[in-house]
Structure formats: C-alpha cells, structure tokens
Amino acid sequence: MKNLISIVAIALLCLGACKKDNKQPATTTPTLYPVAFNISNFTSTIGDINGRTGNSGANTRPGDTLSPYINYIIYKVFDAANSNLIKTRIQTSADTAFGKILDTLPGGRYVFSVTASKDKFPTSQPSNDYIAAADVPGTDVFYKNVTLNIDSTVNQTLTLARIVSKLRIIFKDHIPFNIKVLTILPDPNTGYSLPAGLQYSTGKIAAQFPPTSGTYWYYTFPINIPDSLRGSANIKSEVYLLNPGSMTIRLSVVATDTSNKAVFSRKIYNIPLEVNKLTVLSGYLFDTLPGGNGTSVNVLHDWSTDSIVAGF
Numbered sequence: 001m002k003n004l005i006s007i008v009a010i011a012l013l014c015l016g017a018c019k020k021d022n023k024q025p026a027t028t029t030p031t032l033y034p035v036a037f038n039i040s041n042f043t044s045t046i047g048d049i050n051g052r053t054g055n056s057g058a059n060t061r062p063g064d065t066l067s068p069y070i071n072y073i074i075y076k077v078f079d080a081a082n083s084n085l086i087k088t089r090i091q092t093s094a095d096t097a098f099g100k101i102l103d104t105l106p107g108g109r110y111v112f113s114v115t116a117s118k119d120k121f122p123t124s125q126p127s128n129d130y131i132a133a134a135d136v137p138g139t140d141v142f143y144k145n146v147t148l149n150i151d152s153t154v155n156q157t158l159t160l161a162r163i164v165s166k167l168r169i170i171f172k173d174h175i176p177f178n179i180k181v182l183t184i185l186p187d188p189n190t191g192y193s194l195p196a197g198l199q200y201s202t203g204k205i206a207a208q209f210p211p212t213s214g215t216y217w218y219y220t221f222p223i224n225i226p227d228s229l230r231g232s233a234n235i236k237s238e239v240y241l242l243n244p245g246s247m248t249i250r251l252s253v254v255a256t257d258t259s260n261k262a263v264f265s266r267k268i269y270n271i272p273l274e275v276n277k278l279t280v281l282s283g284y285l286f287d288t289l290p291g292g293n294g295t296s297v298n299v300l301h302d303w304s305t306d307s308i309v310a311g312f
Contacts, residue, residue: 030106036155037101039066039073039114039144066099070116070142075101076129078201080109080147085129105150113145113200116160131209134196136186136221138240140164143203163203165243165273169251170282171235175225179263181256182223182285186241189248189269193217198242205244243275253285268312283312 073091078084086105091098101114115121115132119139122132134141142160169184186194195207197216207216223237241249249271255264266285273279 032104032106033150034153034155035101035103035105035112035150037075037103037112037114038155038157039099039101039116039160066093066116069140070118072117072120073099073101074113074115074121074132074200075103076113076115076200077103077105078111078113080111083111083201086110088129107151109147109149111145111147111201113203114143114158114160115198115200116142128214130200130212131214131216132198132200133216134198134218134240134242136184136218136239136241137237138164138242140166140240141198141242143198145201145203162276163198163205163242163244164240165275166238166240166278167271167273168236168238168278168280170280171285172233172282173284173286174231174233175229175235176255176286177230178257179225179230179255180258180260181225182235182237183220183254183256184223184237184239185220185252186218186239186249187252189250189271194241194249196242205242241273243273246272246274248272251281255285271310272308274308277308279308279310281310281312 071093075089075091077086077088079086087103089101089103091101117139118141121134121139121141123135123139127133140162141164143163144158144160146156146158148154167186171182175182188194193207194217195205196218197206197209197214198204199206199209208214218241221239223235225235229235251268251271253264253266253268254262257263264286268281268283271279271281
C-alpha cells in the first residue's frame with residue numbers, strides 16, 4: 001500500500017512539473033513608431049514639362065498642388081540590411097490624403113522609396129515588386145529614396161527629382177498619303193537596346209539588376225497617322241525616357257503603308273538627352289531638302305532653364 005501511495009505521489013509531482021514546463025513565455029509586442037512623409041512640395045528645380053515658362057526662362061513653382069504634375073505615388077519600404085521588400089502602398093490623385101504618407105514601423109533601419117508619375121507607371125512591360133519597367137511613349141516620373149533608423153517618430157518632407165528626359169519629335173515634311181504608321185525605336189547612339197528598368201530601392205536605371213533575373217529594354221512604339229493627317233506637315237510626337245544623367249541616343253524610324261508593308265526606314269543619330277530637360281528633334285523624313293541630314297544643337301530658355309534643340 002505504501003509503495004502504491006509513493007508511486008501516485010511521484011506521478012503527481014511529474015505531472016505538475018510537466019505543466020510548469022509547458023508554460024509559454026509571454027510574447028512582447030514590438031513598439032511601433034509613427035512614420036509620416038509629405039511630398040506635397042516640389043522645389044522650383046522641377047519645371048513645367050508641358051511648355052515654355054516665359055521669356056525669362058524661370059521655372060514655375062507648383063507649390064502644394066501635385067495634380068498638374070503627378071497622379072500616382074508608389075511608396076515602398078525595404079529592409080536596409082538585405083533590401084527585402086517590407087511593404088508597398090499606392091496612392092492616386094483621387095485619394096483625399098494624396099501626397100501624405102502615414103505609416104507605422106517597428107524599430108530598425110529601413111530604405112524608403114517614393115516614385116511618382118503623371119500617368120500610370122509602370123505601364124505594360126512586365127514589372128515586379130523590385131523593378132519598374134518603363135515604356136514608350138512613357139510619362140513624367142519623379143523619384144526619391146531615403147535611409148532612416150527608426151527609433152522614434154519620423155515626420156519628413158520629401159522633395160522628389162525628375163528622372164526622365166522628354167523628347168519631342170517633329171516631322172516637318174508632308175507625310176505621304178499612303179503612310180499609315182511611323183514606328184520609332186530609341187537605342188543608344190552606339191550599340192543596341194536602351195535600358196528601361198528602374199530599381200525601386202536605389203533609383204538605379206539599368207537593363208539588368210544582378211543577381212535577379214530579367215532584362216528591361218525600350219521597345220518600338222507606333223505613331224499612328226489618321227486619315228485626317230495624311231499629307232500634312234509638322235506631325236508631332238512626344239516620349240519620355242528614363243535617364244540617369246545624360247546620354248546620346250539614335251532613333252530608328254520605319255514607315256508602314258496602308259497595306260502594312262514597310263516602305264521606308266531611317267536612323268537618326270547623335271540625339272542628346274539630359275535628365276530634367278526637353279530635347280526638340282525636328283527634320284525631314286520624306287522631302288528632299290538640302291541640309292536635311294545634319295545635326296545641330298543649341299540651347300533655348302524653356303523647360304528646366306534650357307532645352308536642347310536638334311535637327312535631322
């Protein structure tokens with residue numbers, strides 16, 4: 001009997017010990033710090049891309065109104081240690097708090113990136129959470145990133161910088177009545193394939209971003225000539241191209257007739273582009289005029305202090 005009581009007592013002690021061992025440690029909720037970014041202010045270095053700013057060449061100042069310049073905002077947060085994406089938020093100009101980003105994050109070191117655009121960006125090219133692929137004709141794009149240690153409340157104003165060049169193409173001669181489409185391909189002045197990828201975390205513009213896979217180039221885009229404009233002169237088209245600073249490109253132009261047959265092609269070389277500047281390219285494709293094959297460059301007071309004018 002004593003032995004039985006001893007066995008029962010030992011079993012009860014073991015059971016009590018197991019219950020104590022099974023107690024889980026209390027979980028602690030990490031402290032979340034408010035993070036606020038206001039991008040409602042652009043500096044005067046961001047001029048009006050749509051036209052001249054006056055005889056003085058001074059830039060306009062949009063002030064607190066974003067809508068004339070951007071309609072979309074992509075906000076991303078990355079772990080600064082390994083560049084892993086933590087979150088993405090997208091705003092449109094229809095949002096009541098457009099331009100004001102309110103967030104909460106636990107303590108740590110993060111990379112914050114904000115990409116803003118006039119039209120939806122990226123458009124049709126395959127993109128992912130880390131890379132945006134630009135297209136032509138493209139759109140006006142602004143960008144800013146900042147790396148911060150979050151250990152208290154953050155409230156900052158971000159000034160975004162334009163990361164594109166604008167190219168205005170004017171075909172001065174009369175487009176033949178049988179031409180239906182002018183297909184344009186932008187390329188480097190030497191070599192092939194103009195980089196069209198934007199890395200969200202760094203703002204780097206490139207065609208490839210090792211070790212990730214994927215290649216991002218600009219492809220052809222059509223300028224459709226409606227019946228009402230065939231035979232007309234001064235056909236105009238405008239495109240935006242991602243630009244890390246300055247570059248020289250060439251354009252390949254192929255004319256297709258109403259039977260979808262390519263009947264004419266031409267390459268235009270030495271077209272200078274600078275970020276935050278407008279290049280106006282004009283010349284003759286079909287008319288035979290003396291001096292039509294030269295390239296000249298000068299500076300006008302226009303968008304972002306000056307514009308680049310080139311002829312072909």
